[in-house]
Amino acid sequence: MPDLEITIGDRKFFVSCRVGEEHFLHAAAKLLDSEATPLQAQMGRLPEARMLLMAGLMLADRTASLEDDLRQARAKLAEVQDRPAAEPAEALAAASADLISTERLTLLAAEAEGIAAAIEARLA
Secondary structure (H helix, E strand, O other): OOEEEEEEOOEEEEEEOOOOOHHHHHHHHHHHHHHHHHHHHHHOOOOHHHHHHHHHHHHHHHHHHHHHHHHHHHHHHHHHHHOOOOOHHHHHHHHHHHHHHHHHHHHHHHHHHHHHHHHHHHHO
């Protein structure tokens, strides 16, 4: 088992881990240090146990918040996935109706332009 030196809140610790897990340990120590360092700056030098406890609690709070966000996102995803899909015939009918409306508007616009041109010709 490799022995690693990690730093948390400007304090050095020696810990062991399994072979191949060194990068996980360093990443976890970095997270804990990112919470402990501001605590040290705000509150001064804390006893080691208190510093680690406070930093751990802050990480646990952030993790709980992320888990809540994830739970809500999963619920929304499940809701969207549970919605019945539009029937192909319904989707085709809606697309056809949109196309027909567009064609009608185009024809009406052309007819209005023709009427306007005829009126202008008579007035000129």
